[in-house]
Amino acid sequence: MKSGYYFWSGDIAAAEGAIAAGCRFYAGYPITPSSEIAERMALRLPQIGGKFIQMEDEIGSIAAIIGASWTGERAMTATSGPGISLMNENIGLAIMMEAPIVVVNAMRGDPSTGLPTLIGQGDLMQARYGSHGSYEIIVLYPNSIQETFDLMMDAFNMAEKYRVPVMYLIDALLAHMFERVYVPPEEEIERKIIRRKVPNKVPSRPFEPDDDLVPPMPLIGQGHKIHATGLTHDERGYPNLTPKAQEKLVRRLNEKIIKHEREIWKVEEYKTEDADKIIVSFGGESRAVRNAVNSARKNGKKVGMLRLITLWPFPHEFIKKYTADFYVAELNYGQMYHKVREYADGNNVKLIAKMGGEIHTPNEILKEIGGV
Amino acid sequence: MRIEIKFGGLGGQGIITMGFIFANAAAIYDGKECVFTQDYSAEARGGASTSEVIISDEKIDYPHVTKADYLVVMSQSAYRDYIDKLRNNGVLIIDSDMVKIEEEEKRKVYGIPATKIAENLGNTIVANIVMLGFFTGITKMLKKESVMNAIRDRVPKKFWDLNEKAFNRGYSHAMHME
Numbered sequence: 108m109k110s111g112y113y114f115w116s117g118d119i120a121a122a123e124g125a126i127a128a129g130c131r132f133y134a135g136y137p138i139t140p141s142s143e144i145a146e147r148m149a150l151r152l153p154q155i156g157g158k159f160i161q162m163e164d165e166i167g168s169i170a171a172i173i174g175a176s177w178t179g180e181r182a183m184t185a186t187s188g189p190g191i192s193l194m195n196e197n198i199g200l201a202i203m204m205e206a207p208i209v210v211v212n213a214m215r216g217d218p219s220t221g222l223p224t225l226i227g228q229g230d231l232m233q234a235r236y237g238s239h240g241s242y243e244i245i246v247l248y249p250n251s252i253q254e255t256f257d258l259m260m261d262a263f264n265m266a267e268k269y270r271v272p273v274m275y276l277i278d279a280l281l282a283h284m285f286e287r288v289y290v291p292p293e294e295e296i297e298r299k300i301i302r303r304k305v306p307n308k309v310p311s312r313p314f315e316p317d318d319d320l321v322p323p324m325p326l327i328g329q330g331h332k333i334h335a336t337g338l339t340h341d342e343r344g345y346p347n348l349t350p351k352a353q354e355k356l357v358r359r360l361n362e363k364i365i366k367h368e369r370e371i372w373k374v375e376e377y378k379t380e381d382a383d384k385i386i387v388s389f390g391g392e393s394r395a396v397r398n399a400v401n402s403a404r405k406n407g408k409k410v411g412m413l414r415l416i417t418l419w420p421f422p423h424e425f426i427k428k429y430t431a432d433f434y435v436a437e438l439n440y441g442q443m444y445h446k447v448r449e450y451a452d453g454n455n456v457k458l459i460a461k462m463g464g465e466i467h468t469p470n471e472i473l474k475e476i477g478g479v
Numbered sequence: 480m481r482i483e484i485k486f487g488g489l490g491g492q493g494i495i496t497m498g499f500i501f502a503n504a505a506a507i508y509d510g511k512e513c514v515f516t517q518d519y520s521a522e523a524r525g526g527a528s529t530s531e532v533i534i535s536d537e538k539i540d541y542p543h544v545t546k547a548d549y550l551v552v553m554s555q556s557a558y559r560d561y562i563d564k565l566r567n568n569g570v571l572i573i574d575s576d577m578v579k580i581e582e583e584e585k586r587k588v589y590g591i592p593a594t595k596i597a598e599n600l601g602n603t604i605v606a607n608i609v610m611l612g613f614f615t616g617i618t619k620m621l622k623k624e625s626v627m628n629a630i631r632d633r634v635p636k637k638f639w640d641l642n643e644k645a646f647n648r649g650y651s652h653a654m655h656m657e
Contacts, residue, residue: 114503114515224518284542285499285515287506391542398541469541 110292117255117281118143120288121211122151124259125183127296130209131157132182134171136164136190139223140282141213144185165193169210173197176206177335179305179326181263185211187279188230189220191237198272199238202360203337205314205322207266207303209259211275213282214390216463226280226391227463228438234274235419241357243364245269245371246419248276250393252286258373258416260299265371267303269363270321276418278438280391280466306331312342314356320363364420373416374425378404382411384476386434386459387426387447389415392466396436399472410476418443426450434476438463481539482620484532485547485564487557488577491524493607494553498530500611500629501621505534507632508625514542527556534620551614553577553593553606572614574606589617591652597645605645612646616653623650 108123115123122144125133133148135141145161152159158175162168165186172182186194191212201208216222217229234246245265249255255277266273290296304323306313313333316322322342325331334344339356341347364371378400379385388396393414403410413425421443426433427450435444436459444458459475461467484501488494495517502515512535520526531544546566552558553574558581565571565586573580575590591613597606608630615626627646634642 112507114506114513280516280542283517285502285506286539287513394540394542401540466543468543468545 108290110290113288113290114285115252115256115288116143116283116285117252117277118213118283119147120252120256121185121259121275121277122147123288123290124256125209125263126151126155126157127256127290128260128263129181129300130183130263131155132172132175132180133157133184134160134162134168134175134182135184135186136162136168138187138190140215140279141185141187141190141211143282144211144213165190166197169194169197169201169208172208173201173204173206176201176208177204177327179303179328181207181209181267183209183211185213187213187215187223188217188227188233191230191233195233195237198244199240199242200337201272202238202240202242202244204335205270205324205360206272207263207270207324208272209262209266209275210272211277214276214278216279222279222464224279224283225464226278226438226466228278228390228392229442229463230276231418231437231439231442234276241361243361244272244274244419245364245417246274246276247373247416248390248418249281249416250390250414252281252284253288254416255281256288256290260296261373264299264301268301268321269367270303270324271364274419276390278391313344314340315342316359316363320359320366368420368422371417371420372422372425374422375412375414375416376425377412377414379411379413379429379431382409382429383431384408384410384434385413385429385431386410386436386472386476387413387415387443388436389418389443392436392438395466395469396472398469399476402469402473403476415443421446421450423450427452430454432457434459436467436472436475438466481533481535481537482549483544483547484534484549484551485529485544485561486531486551487527487529487561488553489524489556490519490526490528492528492553493604494528494557495519495530496633497551497607497611498532500633501614501626502532502534503632504621504625504629505532508628509621511535512537512539514539516542527560529557529561549614549618551610553610555579570617572610572617574610589613589653589656591649593649596648596652600641600645600648602641605642608642608645609649612649613653614649615646616650617656
């Protein structure tokens with residue numbers, strides 16, 4: 108996309124951000140409020156030598172991008188909560204096969220089919236724990252249309268660097284809301300792309316990690332004879348169904364993320380330095396919180412916002428470092444609230460919950476934190 | 480300064496298009512901070528339809544209308560649904576053939592028979608663009624040319640003439656109000 112200013116929705120920005128980050132393969136099954144991502148990809152990918160496939164369902168969609176990823180493509184799919192529920196089995200496969208993929212979830216009102224066109228934030232735990240098994244995953248969540256575009260670069264880079272699925276959360280508010288987006292010149296964008304490590308010769312032990320705990324990834328179609336499986340495997344890639352192999356593999360799959368969590372964490376600390384009340388928030392909801400913080404500050408109240416951009420791995424050090432009353436504003440009945448409590452270390456933590464359909468109004472937030 | 484605008488009407492009247500064009504003009508051609516949101520019911524035509532535009536010189540956080548500075552309505556149901564959203568010193572803009580004011584109104588009201596004007600131009604589909612011209616003329620918030628550019632961005636080339644005529648009819652109607 109030519110450098111300049113565009114008036115885009117979050118869906119368009121997610122698609123264009125992915126393309127800018129080098130995504131050239133998209134497989135998906137449209138669902139509100141993510142459908143415009145598929146629509147944009149269907150239009151744009153064929154123009155630039157990429158591939159768009161509309162699949163039979165969400166299970167096929169994620170399977171297709173795992174396959175594409177193994178050929179070396181930067182691959183993505185997008186859906187909303189009901190679709191993620193179907194994709195979860197293969198999220199686990201991507202974890203175990205260490206396939207870099209990006210999965211967008213445009214969160215809508217929930218559970219079940221819920222409120223298709225309206226915002227929800229009920230999929231935060233699902234993003235982390237949706238597939239069976241003990242694993243670490245990366246989850247990012249922007250709060251503006253510009254950030255939806257920009258953060259896609261991080262999503263793809265993290266997926267490639269750590270060979271892990273990245274769940275990219277947006278929500279129905281961001282998906283269908285329009286704002287101005289600045290697209291930098293192509294050379295500037297290109298410079299930010301981090302390519303995955305590939306072995307320089309045919310590896311005999313394709314799952315043997317480097318010091319960063321991430322193995323270089325041989326690509327399908329380059330003549331390597333390798334085996335990749337969801338079964339517990341040894342460093343040759345072959346099933347090895349023993350507690351010893353399990354311990355070695357699954358421990359590494361978790362530790363390769365935990366080891367790098369400081370590089371993965373992204374937060375916005377807004378007026379928190381001197382705050383005695385900190386509201387933790389993320390995504391569309393944080394737009395109301397920021398407004399409330401500004402109102403409170405105008406009245407001399409020491410209120411700040413800690414906005415989580417990385418939700419998982421949970422950026423716990425940013426909770427631990429503050430001595431303040433914490434409030435967690437989220438559109439569910441308490442999810443990240445419990446995570447904040449885990450690290451609040453004696454500080455008060457209060458949940459500001461709404462079940463979804465709309466974000467809090469700034470006044471509702473102010474009331475919850477004891478008025479202006 | 481933050482300005483909040485709410486557009487309302489029925490599905491099929493181009494309420495969302497009208498808001499989108501104005502917002503696009505503000506963001507891209509007038510270089511302002513701007514957020515556009517939309518809400519519509521499941522029906523293709525006849526259901527409620529609304530769009531909101533926030534324009535500011537500063538970064539916009541809360542993206543919704545709390546108290547509208549301008550309320551533009553093209554159906555009686557939208558008038559009823561949203562009149563309480565208009566702030567005390569706000570401005571109400573109506574399609575005068577489609578909306579009857581039901582309660583004593585102390586705020587400024589501007590009316591234009593947008594649908595009838597569009598009909599006379601040969602196609603009621605541009606009623607929203609007549610209204611957009613009128614709104615642009617009344618508010619003078621954005622440059623006329625910026626809004627015209629945004630219309631061209633949105634409308635297929637073969638309809639540019641019709642839309643430009645519709646826009647100008649609405650705009651000059653506003654000029655004659657003063």
